[in-house]
Amino acid sequence: MNHACPPACLALAHAMADAAAQVIRPHFRKRIAIDAKADSSPVTVADRDAESTMRRMIEAHFPDHGIRGEEFGSCRTDAEWVWVLDPIDGTKSFVSGSLAFGTQIALLHLGEPVLGIINQPITGERWVGTGGMAMLGGEAIRTSERTTLDQAILYTSALEQFDQPRHDRFSALAASVRFTRLSHDCYAAGLLALGGVDLLVESDVFDYDILPQLPIVQAAGGVVTDWDGEPLKDARSYATVLMAANGDLHRAALDVLCRT
Template sequence: MTHEPAYLALAHAMADAAADVIRPHFRKRLAIDTKADASPVTVADRDAEATMRQMIEAQFPDHGIRGEEFGACRTDAKWIWVLDPIDGTKSFVSGSLAFGTQIALVHRGKPVIGLINQPITGERWFGTGSGATLNGEPIHTSGTTALDEAILYTSALEQFDPSRHDRFSALAAKVRFTRFSHDCYAAGLLALGGIDLLVESNVFDYDILPQMPIVQAAGGIVTDWDGRQLGDASRYDTVLMAANEELHRAALKALRPA
């Protein structure tokens, strides 16, 4: 990858800079605005993304940018940065630690760098073709292959329409247990081997593309609920992340429409 060291360094520098912006706002009383899609946003979200965008413009002005708060520019560029300054804003404004900054670098439609950074705990997941790490230490997904032994996470049940809610419920009935509302932190736990399945619906590029290089480099599988590979899109109707191929096959079977 041309200039790969510089790209890796920029990803880490942006995560550091975003954390510096976000940290002073954590567990403070913040004004919460509501966006057109009814999701919340704060000054911390906006300022963190603005800071990261400025860093990209200063170092790689020919690169494209797609961000949650300020939209897209140069979308026909060969290299595009995908930014989610605070994934899990509802957790952030509630004082919960289940949030993080997400950064991806997409090359010709394929996410090749993924980063999830928790600004308060200092946990940083990073993934490239060379492997996945947590704070620099190699990580790997779990070896759980039996569905009834698997731990399933999802971010928000309200994201599921009725038919997908039924399909999710069919899967949830077969696993060891299910937990909710961890957003990007759940993808980090999947890559680390703490959980085994992550199922999402009605999510955006900035939600998923930063997670894919991490989960895949750690040994996981990422598709939609019908087993199709995820392309480079602005939105994904369904996402299934599994710790390994065998568990992925079992989850796909459970998710099939009745």
């Protein structure tokens, strides 16, 4: 990361995470309406109201900053500073009563993520990545030191997002690791930064899904690329994403993904 996150922006990001949590918590494990978006993915009043709250806070504090959000689109995307918001990453988990969801916030400077936050509104767990440091609850964290696939724990969010060729590549990797788990969305990225998960493989995801995770995983010691080993650049969507706990494991996973 070539540019530090300004302290005022970091303070705002924490305040936004707190405010979004206050909006989300009253709806958790309640029988709220579940609407379908154009892509058939679910959305609730909690998603919409949490993003609206965060957007209002940005507008009040930094009206010249850009915003890209999952629920209400983009504005001022050519600005020097751009916020990327996912009010509830893991809405399917949220509406199911599972804790495997979180609010995600990223701040980009000239397209480069300089701050990432994953906040679990119910448990209060908050991952923060900025300035080359990754923290959970204010304590520094590091990724796993496991370097071989046969000892690695692999997560992915949604198999239905894999087309057949990518499903085959993923299956080959899954056959090489210790075990595989499904779902968890952003929570899995937090667990990877914490050292419990070793590999996170995704397909057909968006900027608000991934960009908040990059500063956290990378500052914790992880490596993030696409499935061909190319670095992820600022984009609105990503066909493939590979997150690994370290370089050795990243190379081993790429070897399987690229030869399938």
